Amino acid sequence: MSNISLAEKMKAVHSDIRGPVFEEANRMRQNGIDVLRLNTGNPGVFGFGLPESLRSAIAGRLDEAVPYCDLRGMPAARAAIFNYHKKKGLPNISEDDIFVGNGVSELVTMALLPLLNPGDEVLIPAPDYSLWTNSVHIAGGTPVHYICDEQNFWYPDPADIRARVTPKTKAILIINPNNPxxxxxxxxxxxxIAQIARENNLVVFADEIYDRLVMDGLKHTSMGTFCPDLFCVTFNGLSKSHIVCGFRCGWMIFSGNKAIAKDYIAGIRQLAAMRLCANAIMQLAIPAALEDEESTREMLVPGGRLYEQREACCSVLDTIDGLTYVKNHAAFYIFPKLDAKRFNITDDNQFAFDYLHEKHVMIIPGRGFNWPQPDHFRIVMLPEPEALADAMRKLKDFLATYRQG
Ligand SMILES: Cc1ncc(COP(=O)(O)O)c(C=O)c1O
Known part of the structure; x- marks a missing residue:
């Protein structure tokens, strides 16, 4: 028999969050080495518990989740999602504009497949959460990365976005709050950005899965509120705000000018129908979760875990020579920069391997987020403050003598 070769559309796909550094960490663990894994934003493995509101919403209701449900999602779940986004000001939405999925991850592919013909371009932030870049490849399109400006708090650079629009550009993605x-x-x-989309007839994708995890008194505004005349797809879910990554619970919602997207929406409906429905059990939790703002909020204020973990992490980062960072105001990620000259950094993967081998802490190199230079990496700030501060002290110690090459 001849070899089975990898399909062309898969060749550019890379998931570094569970890639070579992750595999090496697993090998080390199998050999009895205790590795602190700061690779995925998976709060459940760091002792964050299931919110009681979700536990009681599901308890005793398994029988309701036995049959396939509506291909768009259970009516009660969609009603709650509708109310949530109505309150956030998304224009021209209805319960029929919502598709519940097995996490946002599944829905991204579902949203891209009916849009893209070979060679069609999608504007994606750099750094990005690589799910999006990978999914564009798989859908046959071409990801084109626009720069988020570290000198300007990592905000997208509109001039750079404008410069990258071509006649093939079909859509623009905004990840806000951003990972990484x-x-x-x-x-x-x-x-x-809405104005650029307007001038160039672009579909707007807004990944807002971290919108409930905002700190420091900032307010999150949904991208769709600036796009009443454009077609916008907003993505959200419970994985992060309610600590239930394993439930696989996400949704997307269409807003704005839906009249121009009838065929596209019919395509999405076909894909949703093909997989019959999303996991029904987790949908029972959606109404309770979206009413329970408190369990999320208490993590984000002084004394709360996410707030204190960030403070603990930053207080050590502040003391590391040759490292700079922009403090995050949302989620639990930070994307520091290494002084490339000082450390002679030419390979960020090598940096991640070296830190892992020497200090038994796993971080993900910037290339995992499609960052074009080898001088960044992402820290997941989910361990308890002292454990995180300890990992950062190890980083400081490691960098004190580190030189690459
Ligand atoms: C920006 C972003 N979008 C989507 C996802 C996927 O979320 P889900 O668990 O709903 O598939 C993640 C997960 O880390 C993320 O960071």
């Missing part, structure tokens, strides 16, 4: 930078974008930037 933790930035929350101001309204002026969102308005400017």
């Amino acid at each position: 930078t933790g930035a929350v974008y101001p309204d002026e930037i969102l308005r400017e």
Whole structure:
């Protein structure tokens, strides 16, 4: 028999969050080495418990989740999602504009497949959460990365976006709050991006899965509120805000000018029908979760875990020579920069391997987020403050003598 070769559309796909550094960490663990894994934003493995509101919403109701449900999602779940986004100001939405999925991850592919013909381009932030870049490849399109500006709090650079629009550009993605930078974008930037989409007839994708995880008194505005005349797809879910990554619970919602997207929406409906429905059990939790703002909020204020973990992490980062960072105002990620000259950094993967081998802490190199230079990496700030501060002290110690090459 001849070899089975990898399909062309898969060749550019890379998931570094569970890639070579992750595999090496697993090998080390199998050999009895205790590795602190700061690779995925998976709060459940760091002792964050299931919120009681979700536990009681599901308890005793398994029988309701036995049959396939509506291909768009259970009516009660969609009603709650509708109310949530109505309150956030998304224009021209209805319960029929919502598709519940097995996490946002599944829905991204579902949203891209009916849009893209071979060679069609999608504007994606750099750094990005690589799900999006990978999914564009798989859908046959071409990801084109626009720069988020570290000198300007990691906000997208509208001039750079404009420069990258071509006749093949079909859509633009905004990840706000952002993974891996933790930035929350101001309204002026969102308005400017909406204007670029307007001038170039682009579909707007807004990944807002971290919108409930905003700190420091900042307010999150949904991108769709600036796009009443454009077609916008907003993505959200419970994985992060309610600590239930394993439930696989996400949704997307269409807003704005839906009249121009009838065929596209019919395509999405076909894909949703093909997989019959999303996991029904987790949908029972959606109404309770979206009413329970408190369990999320208490993590984000002084004394709360996410707030204190960030403070603990930053207080050590502040003391590391040759390392700079922009403090995140949302989520639990930070994307520091290494002084490339000082450490002679030419390979960020090598840096991640070296830190892992020497200090038994796993971080993900910037290339995992499609960052074009080898001088960044992402820290997941989910361990308890002292454990995180300890990992950062190890980083400081490691960098004190580290030189690459
Ligand atoms: C920006 C972003 N979008 C989507 C996802 C996927 O979320 P889900 O668990 O809903 O598939 C993640 C997960 O880390 C993320 O960071």
